[in-house]
Amino acid sequence: MTQSSSQTWSQRFESALHPAIAQFNASIFFDIELIEYDITGSQAHAQMLAHTGIISVEEGEQLVKGLEQVRQEYRQGQFTPGVDAEDVHFAVERRLTELVGDVGKKLHTARSRNDQVGTDTRLYLRSQIEQIRGQLRQFQTVMIDLADQHVETLIPGYTHLQRAQPLSLAHHLLAYVAMTQRDWERLGDVYRRVNISPLGSGALAGTTFPIDRHYTAKLLGFDDVYSNSLDGVSDRDFAIEFLAAASVIMVHLSRLSEEIILWASEEFGFVTLKDNCSTGSSIMPQKKNPDVPELVRGKTGRVFGHLQALLTLMKGLPLAYNKDLQEDKEALFDAVKTVQGCLEAMTILMAEGLEFRTARLNSAVAEDFSNATDVADYLATKGVPFREAYNLVGKVVKTSLAAGKLLKDLTLEEWQALHPAFEQDIYGAIAPQQVVSARNSYGGTGFEQVRQALQQARQRLGDV
Numbered sequence: 001m002t003q004s005s006s007q008t009w010s011q012r013f014e015s016a017l018h019p020a021i022a023q024f025n026a027s028i029f030f031d032i033e034l035i036e037y038d039i040t041g042s043q044a045h046a047q048m049l050a051h052t053g054i055i056s057v058e059e060g061e062q063l064v065k066g067l068e069q070v071r072q073e074y075r076q077g078q079f080t081p082g083v084d085a086e087d088v089h090f091a092v093e094r095r096l097t098e099l100v101g102d103v104g105k106k107l108h109t110a111r112s113r114n115d116q117v118g119t120d121t122r123l124y125l126r127s128q129i130e131q132i133r134g135q136l137r138q139f140q141t142v143m144i145d146l147a148d149q150h151v152e153t154l155i156p157g158y159t160h161l162q163r164a165q166p167l168s169l170a171h172h173l174l175a176y177v178a179m180t181q182r183d184w185e186r187l188g189d190v191y192r193r194v195n196i197s198p199l200g201s202g203a204l205a206g207t208t209f210p211i212d213r214h215y216t217a218k219l220l221g222f223d224d225v226y227s228n229s230l231d232g233v234s235d236r237d238f239a240i241e242f243l244a245a246a247s248v249i250m251v252h253l254s255r256l257s258e259e260i261i262l263w264a265s266e267e268f269g270f271v272t273l274k275d276n277c278s279t280g281s282s283i284m285p286q287k288k289n290p291d292v293p294e295l296v297r298g299k300t301g302r303v304f305g306h307l308q309a310l311l312t313l314m315k316g317l318p319l320a321y322n323k324d325l326q327e328d329k330e331a332l333f334d335a336v337k338t339v340q341g342c343l344e345a346m347t348i349l350m351a352e353g354l355e356f357r358t359a360r361l362n363s364a365v366a367e368d369f370s371n372a373t374d375v376a377d378y379l380a381t382k383g384v385p386f387r388e389a390y391n392l393v394g395k396v397v398k399t400s401l402a403a404g405k406l407l408k409d410l411t412l413e414e415w416q417a418l419h420p421a422f423e424q425d426i427y428g429a430i431a432p433q434q435v436v437s438a439r440n441s442y443g444g445t446g447f448e449q450v451r452q453a454l455q456q457a458r459q460r461l462g463d464v
Contacts, residue, residue, distance in 0.1 A: 028081055030330050031088045037123035038088050038116070039071045042096075044219040045111055045199065052212050054110060059103050066100040067092070089113050089120075110209035111202070114233040114321040118198040121329070123220065125242060128336045129191050135343040136184045136249075137461060140177050142351040144457050147173040151450050153358050154365045154432050155270065165373060166365040166432050169356065170454065171445040177457050179252040186245045194238045197222035201232030204320035234320045236310065239332055243307040246339045250300040253342050257293030260354065264290050269360050277353025292349045296342045303338055306331035362432070369397050371407060371430040374438070378429045382421040392419055 017025065043064045050060025070092055073079035085091035090113075097104030147170035157167040197220060200206070200213035206229045213225045226232030263270035278288045309331050313324055372393050379389035396418055400407055407430055415422035428434055440446035443453075 022086070023083055025086065026083045027087045027326050027329065028083060028085050028091060030333065031117075031326075032081070032091075033329070033333050034117075034120040034124055035074055035088050035092065036071060037120045037127075038092050039067050041116065041119045041123060041199065041220065042092065042107060043067050044216045046107055047219060048212055048216045049106070049109060051215055052210050054209050054211070055103075055106050059106060062100050062103050063096070063107055066096045066104060069099055070095050087113070087117075089116050110200070110207045110211050112204075112233070114203050115198045115201040115229075117325075118201070118233055118235075119220070121332070122194050122196070122198070122222075122238065125194050125239065125332065125336075126191065126221075128340075129187050129194065129242070132246075132249075132336070132339055132343065133184055133187050135340060135347070136180050136187075139343055139347045139350070140180055140184075140457070140461060142347050143173050143177050143180075144454060144461070146350060147171075147177070147450075148454055150356060150358070151447055151454070152433070153356065153361055154436055155361050156364050156368065156370060157445075163368045163370045165370050165439075166436050167445045168436055168447060168450045169361065170450045174450070174453050174457060176252065176256050180249070181457075181460065183245065183249045183252065186248065187242075190238065190241045190245050192223070193241060195221075195223045196238075197225045198232035198235070199225075201226060201229035204230055204233055230320045234317070234322075234325075236314055236325065236328055239328055240307070240310050240314065243303070243310055243332070243335055246335050247300075247303050247307050249339055250296075250303045250342065253346055254297045254300040256346065257297045260293045260349070261290050261297070264288075264354070269357060270364070271354045271356055274353050274355065277349045292345050292353065296346060299338050299342055303335050306335045365432040366408070367406070369400070369407060371432065371435045372397055374430050374435050375407065375426070377438075378426060379419065379421055384419070384421055 016022070046055075046060050046063035046067070049055045049063075050057045055063075070079060073095070079095060081088070081091035081095070085094065093104065093107055096107060150169040150173070153169040154166050155169045155172055156163050157165045157172070197213065197217040199216050199220075200211050217223075217225045226235070260271065262268050264273050273288050273290055275288075277292050279291045310328055313327055317324055375393045375396060376386060376389040379392065380386045384392070396407065396410075399414075399418070400410060408427065412422070412424060412426075415426055429438075436445055437447050440448055442449065
């Protein structure tokens with residue numbers, strides 16, 4: 001390697017990097033992901049240089065046009081920089097200079113790679129947040145449509161993974177709509193702090209040139225600019241916040257994945273996986289494996305790791321920029337791709353990859369004591385103090401278990417032997433459909449409440 005082809009810095013250095021160190025130092029292999037954002041940011045910078053008179057209008061136009069040519073060459077596969085470029089920023093600038101001549105060397109006036117990479121990363125993440133929020137809306141739409149089909153389908157509800165109370169299946173599915181609504185809102189909050197421009201902060205102290213930072217911010221669609229140049233080049237809070245929000249999204253997808261894995265097992269049998277979203281075993285021909293939810297559950301830890309890695313990276317860095325910050329990109333890029341891939345896969349799975357076994361679900365809620373609380377509520381409506389009713393129902397369950405019966409199988413004489421307040425209407429009160437329907441408090445699983453929740457969910461999505 002010659003010095004001119006391998007170094008972006010000054011003639012302060014007498015020799016080029018050792019080839020192994022050049023390879024170790026280079027980020028072009030992964031920060032090429034930023035090339036379109038780098039070009040967009042550089043075009044705005046060139047326009048600002050011309051706008052403020054730092055370069056001529058003609059030179060600014062040459063730079064913008066040349067940068068657009070670099071963009072098109074990259075899109076067409078004609079521009080593929082390698083390790084000698086070191087990073088995407090130098091790669092673009094070098095190719096620009098090859099295209100437009102010495103005027104290309106003016107592009108970096110009043111700018112450092114420190115504020116440049118910060119700008120590129122924010123432009124990239126801003127775009128990815130918009131895409132992920134769109135994917136969250138698609139996922140919610142699928143879940144709402146699925147819930148709409150199952151308002152009166154019942155499913156056992158669990159606490160401690162023990163049968164607790166029966167639920168409307170729609171109510172269960174809408175819980176994930178509520179979770180992902182918070183995710184959507186959370187990313188909107190993160191977006192506001194991503195959408196601040198560090199461009200013009202320079203290496204760390206600003207610049208002597210009469211730049212207009214608000215002009216470039218406006219061109220690039222930023223809401224504001226960093227008011228402190230040190231903070232502008234060294235801040236990665238926005239990336240940490242994004243990874244935290246991404247981790248919460250993955251928590252929600254992983255919880256749903258775990259439930260689907262359980263529901264698809266022979267022990268539960270609540271869903272049937274379709275062939276388009278499951279795989280088989282290499283030696284057990286009878287098996288159908290829930291690969292999609294298992295992979296989502298596994299990839300969740302990957303995103304958690306990226307969050308922890310960036311927190312660890314940042315905790316000991318003095319101001320301002322340090323080369324350590326090169327390590328933020330692979331974590332960020334991979335987390336974005338992982339979340340996007342998992343959202344896409346889970347949306348497909350829920351839309352067309354599984355089928356709820358409604359007969360099995362409806363029978364499941366009739367095979368347990370999850371209506372015991374309703375017996376206590378029944379007695380309370382008859383004037384029995386709830387705590388007394390609660391203790392009495394415990395005795396009822398104990399008696400029923402000893403007799404090998406469910407509550408619905410007890411005769412009226414057996415009920416009245418336990419307490420004279422029991423009447424014929426006890427059977428209607430503990431029927432699964434009635435148990436669910438009766439929970440009509442706001443936000444509850446009662447069918448009326450669920451239908452209202454569905455309508456509200458669609459309104460949030462702008463469907464009605």
